[in-house]
Amino acid sequence: MNLMNILAIETSCDETAIALVEASGGLRAPKFRIVSSVVSSQVKIHAPFGGVVPNLAKREHIKNLPIVLKRVFQNSPSTPSLFRVRASGSRTGPRGKFDLLAVTVGPGLEPALWTGIEFAKKLKRELDVPAVGVNHLEGHLYSFLLSKKAAGTTHKARSAKRRLDGFEFRISNFEFPAIALLVSGGHTILVLMESLAKWYKLGETRDDAAGEAFDKVARMLHLSYPGGAELEKLARKGRADTISFPRPMIHAKDYDFSFSGLKTSVLYYMKELSPSVFNVKHSTLKNDIAASFQAAVIDVLVTKTVRAAREYGAKSIMLSGGVAANRALRRALQAASRKLRANFFVPPFKFNTDNAAMIGVAGYMQYLKNKTRAIRAQGNLNL
Numbered sequence: 001m002n003l004m005n006i007l008a009i010e011t012s013c014d015e016t017a018i019a020l021v022e023a024s025g026g027l028r029a030p031k032f033r034i035v036s037s038v039v040s041s042q043v044k045i046h047a048p049f050g051g052v053v054p055n056l057a058k059r060e061h062i063k064n065l066p067i068v069l070k071r072v073f074q075n076s077p078s079t080p081s082l083f084r085v086r087a088s089g090s091r092t093g094p095r096g097k098f099d100l101l102a103v104t105v106g107p108g109l110e111p112a113l114w115t116g117i118e119f120a121k122k123l124k125r126e127l128d129v130p131a132v133g134v135n136h137l138e139g140h141l142y143s144f145l146l147s148k149k150a151a152g153t154t155h156k157a158r159s160a161k162r163r164l165d166g167f168e169f170r171i172s173n174f175e176f177p178a179i180a181l182l183v184s185g186g187h188t189i190l191v192l193m194e195s196l197a198k199w200y201k202l203g204e205t206r207d208d209a210a211g212e213a214f215d216k217v218a219r220m221l222h223l224s225y226p227g228g229a230e231l232e233k234l235a236r237k238g239r240a241d242t243i244s245f246p247r248p249m250i251h252a253k254d255y256d257f258s259f260s261g262l263k264t265s266v267l268y269y270m271k272e273l274s275p276s277v278f279n280v281k282h283s284t285l286k287n288d289i290a291a292s293f294q295a296a297v298i299d300v301l302v303t304k305t306v307r308a309a310r311e312y313g314a315k316s317i318m319l320s321g322g323v324a325a326n327r328a329l330r331r332a333l334q335a336a337s338r339k340l341r342a343n344f345f346v347p348p349f350k351f352n353t354d355n356a357a358m359i360g361v362a363g364y365m366q367y368l369k370n371k372t373r374a375i376r377a378q379g380n381l382n383l
């Protein structure tokens, strides 16, 4: 399979991200080199509002996209000169050497999605290259192909070819069937993968996503937005067995999730406490609440993933999405995978939260599957 140069663009939420991805190997043995991946976060701009403001995000994306594109090419000295020429805005370089443009079309905030789409359309016209619309969730789903190591460490894992320095990823030991757990700020989905091209959704959250629950509880603990990573820091200092928060739907026969009740339990627990408990800077109780809440979320996620892996005889388990950056979750699912003798894959930290490298990966898969998807914003797109 010939090498493809993919320029990927992601603007579904509050991260303006562009990546240059080299892909080859086809659907059977895909291989990627992340030539450059730049993410410009708007977190500070939205933080005072406690959430992402769509029109602010749109304004920032429009401002940031050309700057991020420029940085993508500055960051990649090995990039063919024509890319550098095009990025700098000069029209003297040869045209049309990109093979593919990949742009996120949903799910996400439509005003934000449109900015990336318009930017991609402009580049498509200028460079005269094909473009594919990418489902952001497929980006997360396929991000395991960027795992720097097969963390499950079965003997086969060691045969994976990996060259971390150049960000060259070729994982040769993913075996199917596989169970993929996708946990982000907007979604919590369990997927059965029969192959790289064929997969089914087994279940998803009925209310809050796991990341959303982390963010809401973080807010109750007066942590800054978005809060998931901050909550994890507190949790590390706390005791997870202090408060026994509920594990919603842990024994339900299906593969759906629910985190809204857990969040409410934390709220009720905190209402019973004197506010002065939280006014001290280093509150051990705060740490314990964080640790106990985190343990409840992880317990549900791991238990249901393991049950699905057993039922379908999974040979691999994948973890992706922003919440996959949580070290305790990574460790717990890795240990569970080892017990099941399944390979465990999780992308490096920089590819857990939103980025464009994963959009390049999913764009390649989309292109190979020859499936078309309209290049227009689809805010409610699902897997």
Ligand code: KG4
Pocket: 013, 183, 184, 185, 186, 187, 210, 211, 212, 214, 215, 226, 227, 228, 229, 230, 232, 321, 322, 323, 324, 325, 326, 327, 352, 353, 354
């Ligand atoms: O995938 P992502 O960047 O955006 C969406 O597609 O939603 O995920 C963002 C989510 C946020 O809810 C954030 O709080 C959560 O991922 N997150 C974490 C951690 N890092 C990010 N949650 C728990 N622990 C973390 N270390």
Ligand code: ZN
Pocket: 136, 140, 184, 185, 321, 322, 353, 354
């Ligand atoms: Zn995401």
